[in-house]
Amino acid sequence: MTEKLILHEHAASGNCYKVRLTAAIVGAHLERREYDIMKGETRTQQFLWEVNANGRIPVQALIAAIQADEAEAALEPAGV
Numbered sequence: 732m733t734e735k736l737i738l739h740e741h742a743a744s745g746n747c748y749k750v751r752l753t754a755a756i757v758g759a760h761l762e763r764r765e766y767d768i769m770k771g772e773t774r775t776q777q778f779l780w781e782v783n784a785n786g787r788i789p790v791q792a793l794i795a796a797i798q799a800d801e802a803e804a805a806l807e808p809a810g811v
């Protein structure tokens with residue numbers, strides 16, 4: 732299983748900078764997704780539905796990608 736950290740952010744935001752700084756200190760790689768909060772890009776229906784229902788950043792998400800050759804191995808993390 733591989734995992735990646737995604738940071739939904741606005742680069743000029745101090746709150747987002749704190750998250751990037753902490754990640755850099757601990758050596759965590761962040762995949763960054765930029766939104767322009769001045770244009771309301773965190774207030775779209777898609778952002779509210781898929782990222783954060785309160786319309787704010789920073790939001791950090793841990794995405795796990797499962798690589799499995801066998802169906803049973805793929806279902807194991809789900810406890811099936």
Ligand SMILES: N[C@@H](CCC(=O)N[C@@H](CS)C(=O)NCC(=O)O)C(=O)O
Pocket residue numbers: 744745746747768773774786787788789
């Ligand atoms: N307490 C929250 C504050 C989050 C927050 O206020 N984010 C601002 C940017 S710093 C934001 O998303 N503003 C856009 C909006 O509210 O539409 C945190 O520390 O993350």
